[in-house]
Amino acid sequence: xxxxxxxxxxxxxxxxxxxxxxxxxxxxxxxxxxxxxxxxxxxxxxxxxxxxxxxxxxxxxxxxxxxxxxxxxxxxxxxxxxxxxxxxxxxxxxxxxxxxxxxxxxxxxxxxx
Amino acid sequence: xxxxxxxxxxxxxxxxxxxxxxxxxxxxxxxxxxxxxxxxxxxxxxxxxxxxxxxxxxxxxxxxxxxxxxxxxxxxxxxxxxxxxxxxxxxxxxxxxxxxxxxxxxxxxxxxxxx
Numbered sequence: 001x002x003x004x005x006x007x008x009x010x011x012x013x014x015x016x017x018x019x020x021x022x023x024x025x026x027x028x029x030x031x032x033x034x035x036x037x038x039x040x041x042x043x044x045x046x047x048x049x050x051x052x053x054x055x056x057x058x059x060x061x062x063x064x065x066x067x068x069x070x071x072x073x074x075x076x077x078x079x080x081x082x083x084x085x086x087x088x089x090x091x092x093x094x095x096x097x098x099x100x101x102x103x104x105x106x107x108x109x110x111x112x113x
Numbered sequence: 114x115x116x117x118x119x120x121x122x123x124x125x126x127x128x129x130x131x132x133x134x135x136x137x138x139x140x141x142x143x144x145x146x147x148x149x150x151x152x153x154x155x156x157x158x159x160x161x162x163x164x165x166x167x168x169x170x171x172x173x174x175x176x177x178x179x180x181x182x183x184x185x186x187x188x189x190x191x192x193x194x195x196x197x198x199x200x201x202x203x204x205x206x207x208x209x210x211x212x213x214x215x216x217x218x219x220x221x222x223x224x225x226x227x228x
Binding site: 043091106 | 145149154155156157158159162164203205207209214215216217218219220221
């Protein structure tokens, strides 16, 4: 069964460094999403992406964050100048259509020191 | 804006006992409703969803949830749980209509099934 994959599974970085989290959505899906879950808190929506542009973003998704689909398979989340509070589990998801089931990847656990 | 409240952070039960995981939501617009499950070291998997039609929806592994519009609830139930149901369960909503599918999650309920 097709699945969403994410790399790396864990990443440790120093505050102020840039990180890129990578996702490979399911191949025929058109809608892509990033969510994050800070330890002990709710899963929060960050951004949705369709047709090579952001379709919706949350207040969390400020200028520090960017997303890109650099080729036909990858979907990346870049965090510039990481902060301690960016430490979280980041989930990528994709769906075939906008109101169809979102399939989630296993997540990348980011730790900012 | 939408919000989701899962009233129980942890629910311990014995194997073969019934279970109910509670979910209430708040929204100014019509919503779609979802339950996701997360097993250890795995991603979120869709368990069941309500988009329209019958208010009672079922999953393939015996869970069911009923959409109650007047009480703004979407509680998840299973008449007899198994050890393998141990996981974290998330209730989520998404605005219907023209939204780009943004999911708003509850804080999750950890279901622990004891032998």
